[in-house]
Amino acid sequence: xxxxxxxxxxxxxxxxxxxxxxxxxxxxxxxxxxxxxxxxxxxxxxxxxxxxxxxxxxxxxxxxxxxxxxxxxxxxxxxxxxxxxxxxxxxxxxxxxxxxxxxxxxxxxxxxxxxxxxxxxxxxxxxxxxxxxxxxxxxxxxxxxxxxxxxxxxxxxxxxxxxxxxxxxxxxxxxxxxxxxxxxxxxxxxxxxxxxxxxxxxxxxxxxxxxxxxxxxxxxxxxxxxxxxxxxxxxxxxxxxxxxxxxxxxxxxxxxxxxxxxxxxxxxxxxxxxxxxxxxxxxxxxxxxxxxxxxxxxxxxxxxxxxxxxxxxxxxxxxxxxxxxxxxxxxxxxxxxxxxxxxxxxxxxxxxxxxxxxxxxxxxxxxxxxxxxxxxxxxxxxxxxxxxxxxxxxxxxxxxxxxxxxxxxxxxxxxxxxxxxxxxxxxxxxxxxxxxxxxxxxxxxxxx
Numbered sequence: 001x002x003x004x005x006x007x008x009x010x011x012x013x014x015x016x017x018x019x020x021x022x023x024x025x026x027x028x029x030x031x032x033x034x035x036x037x038x039x040x041x042x043x044x045x046x047x048x049x050x051x052x053x054x055x056x057x058x059x060x061x062x063x064x065x066x067x068x069x070x071x072x073x074x075x076x077x078x079x080x081x082x083x084x085x086x087x088x089x090x091x092x093x094x095x096x097x098x099x100x101x102x103x104x105x106x107x108x109x110x111x112x113x114x115x116x117x118x119x120x121x122x123x124x125x126x127x128x129x130x131x132x133x134x135x136x137x138x139x140x141x142x143x144x145x146x147x148x149x150x151x152x153x154x155x156x157x158x159x160x161x162x163x164x165x166x167x168x169x170x171x172x173x174x175x176x177x178x179x180x181x182x183x184x185x186x187x188x189x190x191x192x193x194x195x196x197x198x199x200x201x202x203x204x205x206x207x208x209x210x211x212x213x214x215x216x217x218x219x220x221x222x223x224x225x226x227x228x229x230x231x232x233x234x235x236x237x238x239x240x241x242x243x244x245x246x247x248x249x250x251x252x253x254x255x256x257x258x259x260x261x262x263x264x265x266x267x268x269x270x271x272x273x274x275x276x277x278x279x280x281x282x283x284x285x286x287x288x289x290x291x292x293x294x295x296x297x298x299x300x301x302x303x304x305x306x307x308x309x310x311x312x313x314x315x316x317x318x319x320x321x322x323x324x325x326x327x328x329x330x331x332x333x334x335x336x337x338x339x340x341x342x343x344x345x346x347x348x349x350x351x352x353x354x355x356x357x358x359x360x361x362x363x364x365x366x367x368x369x370x371x372x373x374x375x376x377x378x379x380x381x382x383x384x385x386x387x388x389x390x391x392x393x394x395x396x397x398x399x400x401x402x403x404x405x406x407x408x409x410x411x412x413x414x415x416x417x418x419x420x421x422x423x424x425x426x427x428x429x430x431x432x433x434x435x436x437x438x439x440x441x442x443x444x445x446x447x448x
Contacts, residue, residue, distance in 0.1 A: 063314040073242025079204035083182040088155040095153030105369045106334030106377045110156035114342040119163040135342035139170045148364040159185040175206040189234035197237040207244035214258040239272030246275035256298040260305035269315050276317040282351045283425045286415040293429050296436040324389030333376020334368050345411040348376050354408035371406035387437040396423035
């Protein structure tokens with residue numbers, strides 16, 4: 001840890017202790033102090049936003065901030081602020097930007113990686129179903145990726161799978177060793193028990209994004225009978241221990257209206273979720289059900305509903321396709337994140353199974369400089385309309401071009417699906433959405 005990082009962390013620790021003594025009076029003072037010592041314009045903007053929230057005690061965001069302060073275990077709250085906000089945002093992001101210019105490649109804010117493809121469930125539409133079920137990354141490989149990532153300014157690490165908690169003992173070891181990083185696992189939560197919830201509270205820097213597809217009928221349809229009630233039980237255990245967690249929901253043609261409803265989001269809030277990630281269904285693999293693709297009407301419904309939630313509900317929610325306007329389009333290819341599958345293939349996105357390199361044969365930096373990642377860097381954003389951000393779902397011809405131009409190989413050992421075949425499955429829905437998205441985008445530009 002450098003001297004600057006040590007001083008900032010020490011100041012934040014002292015500030016946390018100060019806040020806990022008298023939050024109502026001391027938080028405004030800490031906000032004023034933070035703004036005075038903040039050197040970056042984007043950080044000052046965030047601080048001003050927090051001040052506005054704290055001054056409006058009737059707002060959903062004030063309720064949300066209070067919920068974080070009261071629901072989280074003290075050690076979890078401290079790690080959230082020090083690792084996620086200080087190390088990742090304040091210290092890591094400027095370093096990553098500087099090194100990105102030096103090495104002429106994207107350096108992401110987060111790395112999504114699969115410790116294993118093994119899973120205790122078999123969910124319809126899961127990308128892991130297209131990978132070799134015996135694939136695993138060793139603890140040593142996962143550790144090396146994190147070590148190399150921190151040197152590039154990356155302090156956020158996300159686990160997916162398969163079911164990452166099949167390897168929960170190894171994941172706890174990584175969280176303990178790299179206690180300056182923030183960890184998150186996308187999990188079906190059926191392997192969460194009281195002992196593991198206590199372990200998460202103990203390490204403090206490891207949160208869960210729990211997969212749930214609506215209520216019992218919708219969740220059990222994709223994930224198996226009885227899964228829904230196991231998920232709710234896991235949420236109760238995590239909330240009891242003060243662990244940070246949220247929900248992760250895939251919306252598709254058969255559940256969109258349910259997962260976008262007030263009833264659904266209110267239930268997630270009541271169970272203790274602090275955030276919610278919405279994804280839309282992608283038809284990966286030879287057995288993919290294209291009929292599950294959300295229609296333009298359903299995608300527009302989610303566009304409006306997520307924005308309404310952010311205005312009225314005490315929870316932070318994002319839609320990774322419809323929120324492209326806030327991040328200038330697609331965030332993959334190292335712009336904000338990359339995906340490393342359990343076989344070690346370094347992919348631009350969890351839904352884009354094409355690569356040039358394997359992490360077992362190359363360094364993380366070399367992987368970020370690979371041809372497919374450079375294609376993303378050169379071509380982002382993929383559409384001037386940021387409500388059409390995705391190079392597959394919204395602009396399939398762009399993905400075809402990049403895969404062919406980079407000479408990337410398919411990383412799906414089950415069927416080695418060609419990019420041309422994959423793009424064909426998304427072409428009609430992309431055209432349908434384009435008309436609606438263009439109308440919405442005109443409204444966005446008018447508001448700006």
